[in-house]
Amino acid sequence: MNGGLDVVLSNSRGPQTLADLVEELGPRARAATPAEAGSAAGDWVIVTVPFKAFDSVPREPLAGKTVKNTSNYSPRRDGRVEALENGSTTSSERLQQYLGESAYVVKAFNNIHHAHLAVLHRPAGAEVRGLLAKA
Ligand SMILES: NC(=O)c1ccc[n+]([C@@H]2O[C@H](COP(=O)([O-])OP(=O)(O)OC[C@H]3O[C@@H](n4cnc5c(N)ncnc54)[C@H](OP(=O)(O)O)[C@@H]3O)[C@@H](O)[C@H]2O)c1
Numbered sequence: 823m824n825g826g827l828d829v830v831l832s833n834s835r836g837p838q839t840l841a842d843l844v845e846e847l848g849p850r851a852r853a854a855t856p857a858e859a860g861s862a863a864g865d866w867v868i869v870t871v872p873f874k875a876f877d878s879v880p881r882e883p884l885a886g887k888t889v890k891n892t893s894n895y896s897p898r899r900d901g902r903v904e905a906l907e908n909g910s911t912t913s914s915e916r917l918q919q920y921l922g923e924s925a926y927v928v929k930a931f932n933n934i935h936h937a938h939l940a941v942l943h944r945p946a947g948a949e950v951r952g953l954l955a956k957a
Pocket of ligand 1: 870872895933934
């Protein structure tokens with residue numbers, strides 16, 4: 823399910839490990855390294871890695887792009903980060919600082935389980951539709 827969009831996927835282990843998923847998604851999907859995926863991305867890039875992996879996101883390819891950050895900080899997974907615990911910053915602010923001002927970071931899709939993205943979509947005009955807030 824890629825919603826009729828061209829998508830370029832990446833992970834930490836290399837494009838070859840995404841072959842099954844690419845096949846499942848069909849001809850409009852392909853896999854690449856994170857740097858290649860960032861460069862190939864058109865209008866927007868989705869960064870959907872654990873907070874602790876932000877500093878391995880390639881910076882240069884994301885310059886000038888809208889970057890959607892799905893991350894939810896989890897101290898058990900990411901290690902305790904005092905500035906996030908005390909509310910003086912957010913994961914999106916951290917990603918924005920890391921990427922620099924030329925990228926435009928927005929929070930998105932962090933409040934929906936990934937499996938629901940594929941099954942809860944409704945066409946425009948449907949009586950019941952979900953709403954995903956972004957900030
Ligand atoms: N799962 C959900 O439904 C959901 C919902 C809302 C928000 N979130 C948030 O979204 C983020 C990702 O969640 P997830 O459940 O997808 O986590 P996950 O299952 O741990 O998957 C993380 C993905 O990021 C990749 N990755 C990790 N480090 C990377 C790096 N340095 N460079 C490139 N790719 C890297 C991993 O690739 P490898 O497998 O190759 O290491 C994996 O594909 C988290 O912050 C989570 O809190 C998740």
